[in-house]
Amino acid sequence: MNRIAWPKISWWPTGLRTRFVLTFVAVAMIAATAASGAGYVAARGSLIDETQRRAVDSVRDRITRLAPDMSYPPDQQALDRLRSSLGDDVMVTYEELTSASGSALGLISDNLRTAVVEQDRFAVQRVVGESGPKLVMATPIMRTGIDGRRSESGVEVYVVEDLSPAQAQLDRWTRIVALTIAAALPLAIVSALFVSRSVLRPIRRLGDSANQLAAGNLSTRLEPSGRDELADLAHTFNQTAAALERSVEELRHQEAEARRFVGDVSHELRTPLMALISIMEMLEADARSWSPEDQEMAAMAVERTRKLARLAEDLLEISRLDAGAVELRLEEIDVAHAVADTLRTRGWSDEVAFAPTGPVLARVDVHRLDVAVANLVGNALRHGDLPVSVEVRAQTDDVVIVVTDHGPGLPDTDTERLFTRFYKADSARTGSSGSGLGLAITKANAMLHGGDVRAHDIDHAGAQFVLLLPRRLNEEPETDVHDAHA
Amino acid sequence: MSTMRTRRTFGHATAAVVTAIAVVAGGCGVEPSDVEDGGEAPTGLAEGTTLYFVDAEGQLQPSIRETGRLGSIGGAVQLLISGISRTEQAAGLHSDVPVVTTGPVVEDAGNYVTIRLPYASAETTRTGIDQVICTAAAVVASSGRPTDSVEISVRLTSGEDFDHACPVVG
Numbered sequence: 001m002n003r004i005a006w007p008k009i010s011w012w013p014t015g016l017r018t019r020f021v022l023t024f025v026a027v028a029m030i031a032a033t034a035a036s037g038a039g040y041v042a043a044r045g046s047l048i049d050e051t052q053r054r055a056v057d058s059v060r061d062r063i064t065r066l067a068p069d070m071s072y073p074p075d076q077q078a079l080d081r082l083r084s085s086l087g088d089d090v091m092v093t094y095e096e097l098t099s100a101s102g103s104a105l106g107l108i109s110d111n112l113r114t115a116v117v118e119q120d121r122f123a124v125q126r127v128v129g130e131s132g133p134k135l136v137m138a139t140p141i142m143r144t145g146i147d148g149r150r151s152e153s154g155v156e157v158y159v160v161e162d163l164s165p166a167q168a169q170l171d172r173w174t175r176i177v178a179l180t181i182a183a184a185l186p187l188a189i190v191s192a193l194f195v196s197r198s199v200l201r202p203i204r205r206l207g208d209s210a211n212q213l214a215a216g217n218l219s220t221r222l223e224p225s226g227r228d229e230l231a232d233l234a235h236t237f238n239q240t241a242a243a244l245e246r247s248v249e250e251l252r253h254q255e256a257e258a259r260r261f262v263g264d265v266s267h268e269l270r271t272p273l274m275a276l277i278s279i280m281e282m283l284e285a286d287a288r289s290w291s292p293e294d295q296e297m298a299a300m301a302v303e304r305t306r307k308l309a310r311l312a313e314d315l316l317e318i319s320r321l322d323a324g325a326v327e328l329r330l331e332e333i334d335v336a337h338a339v340a341d342t343l344r345t346r347g348w349s350d351e352v353a354f355a356p357t358g359p360v361l362a363r364v365d366v367h368r369l370d371v372a373v374a375n376l377v378g379n380a381l382r383h384g385d386l387p388v389s390v391e392v393r394a395q396t397d398d399v400v401i402v403v404t405d406h407g408p409g410l411p412d413t414d415t416e417r418l419f420t421r422f423y424k425a426d427s428a429r430t431g432s433s434g435s436g437l438g439l440a441i442t443k444a445n446a447m448l449h450g451g452d453v454r455a456h457d458i459d460h461a462g463a464q465f466v467l468l469l470p471r472r473l474n475e476e477p478e479t480d481v482h483d484a485h486a
Numbered sequence: 487m488s489t490m491r492t493r494r495t496f497g498h499a500t501a502a503v504v505t506a507i508a509v510v511a512g513g514c515g516v517e518p519s520d521v522e523d524g525g526e527a528p529t530g531l532a533e534g535t536t537l538y539f540v541d542a543e544g545q546l547q548p549s550i551r552e553t554g555r556l557g558s559i560g561g562a563v564q565l566l567i568s569g570i571s572r573t574e575q576a577a578g579l580h581s582d583v584p585v586v587t588t589g590p591v592v593e594d595a596g597n598y599v600t601i602r603l604p605y606a607s608a609e610t611t612r613t614g615i616d617q618v619i620c621t622a623a624a625v626v627a628s629s630g631r632p633t634d635s636v637e638i639s640v641r642l643t644s645g646e647d648f649d650h651a652c653p654v655v656g
Contacts, residue, residue: 048516056524067530068556068629115521122524126516133516142529146536146548146624146655148633153531163516170515 017200021192028188029181036177044170048126051166052135056122059137059159062086067141074155082157089160104134104160112138116156126163133163202230206237218245256323263319269312273305280305307435314437317371318421321444326368328448330472333366334359335399336392342370343377343390352377353389360392362399362471364449369469372445372453373401375438376465380405384462398451398468407462415455419443442467529630532556536624537566538617538654539579546613546620546654549574559625560592563601566621582614592622599626599638606644615640620652627655 066085071078079099083092089102107127115123115138122139141155205222212220220241224234280302287298320326336356343349373390380388384405391402410418417423422436439453446453451469458464534552541547551565569585588604599622603610619638626636639649 044515052522052524060525060528063528064530064630067528068532068558068625070531071554072531072533072556109521111521119523121527123521124524125521126519128516128518133518137524139524139527141531142527142630143531144529144628144630146627148627150529155531167515174515 016203017196020196020199021189024192024195025185025188028191029185032181032184032188036180040173040177043173047166047169048163051163052124052126055135055161056124056137059086059157060122060139063139063141063157072143072153072155079155086157086159087161091158092155093158094155102160104129104131105158107134107136107160108138108158109136112136112158116140120150120152131162133167135161135163137161199230202234206230206234209237209241213241213244218248259319259322262315263323266312266315266319270309270316273309273312277302277305277309311435311437314435314441317441318437318444321441321448326448328365328368330363330365332361332363332473335362335364335369335401335469336360338364338366338369339373339390339392339401342373346374346377348377348381351381351386351388353387354391356392360394360399361473362394362469363473364399364469368445368448372442372467373403375442376401376403376453376467379438380407380463380465383407394471395468397471399471401467401469402464403467404458404464405462409457410455410463418455419453526630530556530628532628535562535565536621536628537562537574538620538624539570539574539581540613540617542578544613546616547579548620548624548654549577549579556625556628558592559594559599559601559622560590562621562625563590563592563603563618566618567603581617582611583617584609584614597636599636601638601640603640603642605642607642607646608644610642615648616653619648619650620655623652623655 062085063082066082070082074082074094074097076097076099079092079094079097083090083099083101086092089104091098091100091102091105091108093099107129109125109127112123112125117140120140120142122137124138125136127134127136137159139157141153141157142150143153144150202222202225209220209222218241221238222234224231224238280298284298284302287295290298336359340349340354340356343352343354377388377390380403384407386406388403388405391400391404393400393402419439419442421440423439443453446467446469449469451467453465453467455463455465532555534550534554535557536548536550538546539549551571553561553565566581566583567586567590570579570581584605586604590604591602593600593602601618601622603618618640622638623633623636626638627633633655637649638652639647641647
């Protein structure tokens with residue numbers, strides 16, 4: 001059988017549902033986290049930009065309002081006035097003069113000072129110190145001529161503004177994002193379970209139906225729902241099951257036809273053969289006055305005719321067994337006695353050694369037992385050598401009938417093949433008087449009883465056939481056993 | 487191979503999730519930055535106020551009055567109404583603006599500046615009106631406001647309105 005080798009991953013759960021749910025939840029969580037994260041980053045960017053722009057505009061507006069009233073060149077007093085008008089953490093410089101207040105002025109970086117001097121424009125920098133995030137703004141105050149030209153005034157203003165409100169806002173957003181992601185988890189799990197049910201239910205149904213099909217219920221069909229791949233699969237399954245059912249039905253029909261034909265043929269042959277045997281026997285009786293050659297020919301003709309009749313008989317028997325037309329008529333009997341009867345009616349009492357040790361009771365079909373034992377003993381007489389011995393004994397719940405000969409033993413190591421139809425150990429021995437069906441009939445009768453027959457070689461003798469039949473002593477006598485024949 | 491690929495994919499996914507969660511839950515709020523540009527620097531410092539007078543040819547000429555600060559439009563117009571200084575007269579300038587003791591009323595509403603002068607049209611000339619308008623325009627320009635978007639109008643007690651642009655500034 002050609003199986004696909006799946007990779008073995010020890011940590012990966014084997015259940016389809018678990019795998020499905022895990023994957024679904026993982027994808028959902030990645031999506032939720034990515035979306036929330038991207039939204040957060042974008043919102044943070046615009047919040048910081050907006051905060052920064054508003055702070056810069058506010059400082060610029062205030063300086064623009066205050067500057068026309070500020071004396072120039074400024075003295076210390078003028079610088080102090082501007083500084084106190086602008087807020088707490090402010091530094092104003094003009095050449096050698098400096099007016100500063102507030103504790104956060106240490107955050108003003110050299111880069112920022114350089115930028116202010118070099119570019120004559122507003123410069124800002126976000127700095128995170130021990131007291132939280134701050135926005136450091138720095139700008140020169142320009143002089144503008146009546147023609148609109150700008151020139152340096154030498155006055156520089158540094159303002160440090162606290163960004164804690166923005167930080168607090170961001171922290172609130174962070175909590176909201178984390179809560180959103182946490183809330184998405186149970187939602188994702190519930191959705192995954194829901195979706196996995198709708199996907200896995202048809203798969204489970206398909207599996208159940210396949211099992212039923214395997215168990216022999218060929219009429220199993222699925223009801224495809226929807227138009228997806230699973231519905232296609234269900235449709236394919238139904239087609240397969242229908243095709244299988246058709247083929248099996250056809251085969252059964254053909255087999256029944258063949259069996260009926262065999263039965264019909266053997267039945268039709270029996271009557272003319274019986275008439276032929278009677279005629280042959282009359283001829284044989286008349287043959288005493290004939291020449292020895294003619295007598296021999298007549299005897300041979302009788303013998304062959306009898307064999308033909310036996311073959312037709314056996315074929316009829318086996319076709320009845322095949323058709324299941326045979327019903328067991330169980331009755332409680334002494335099996336040892338029945339076996340003795342079989343030997344006596346066949347005229348084998350002299351050739352076959354049978355010493356019953358006592359009655360062995362069993363509920364069996366007398367006729368079936370007779371056929372089975374007669375075939376075993378007949379086989380031993382034909383193919384083995386004398387002495388042939390028969391033994392009947394009880395063995396727990398079975399009755400065991402053992403037929404032993406002293407011939408060359410079994411011709412084949414595969415003893416099961418002995419019980420196939422028309423099995424010939426030696427194709428040259430066509431002259432043997434057996435039909436080739438005897439052991440097969442024995443086997444069928446044994447199975448009909450719920451028993452079996454086996455063969456093996458034994459030391460210091462030839463072949464041994466063992467027929468096992470259940471005794472059924474505890475069963476109700478009224479119960480008819482209808483064993484379906486295989 | 488398939489096992490390896492599955493593991494690697496799983497590893498990538500895990501890394502992505504862990505990074506995303508770390509970014510979000512780590513509370514990376516305000517981060518330090520480089521120096522960024524914050525736009526135009528403010529302006530408005532000046533050593534004095536620019537007043538406009540008339541020279542011998544009748545042309546308007548700027549003259550800086552050393553007040554130590556730029557001052558407001560109202561302050562500048564007030565200085566103009568207060569009369570010409572000796573230094574300015576020595577430079578050959580005169581003023582067509584009548585000297586009055588009452589101050590002007592200036593409404594500065596951003597883009598609209600209205601100057602109410604305390605005299606009638608008979609007391610001044612067209613050049614005198616231009617002196618007021620140009621002095622006001624010089625203050626607007628020096629304080630960093632765009633002169634072409636600020637409309638200056640002058641109203642006299644006799645009721646006339648003048649809202650033409652200064653012929654020399656802006």
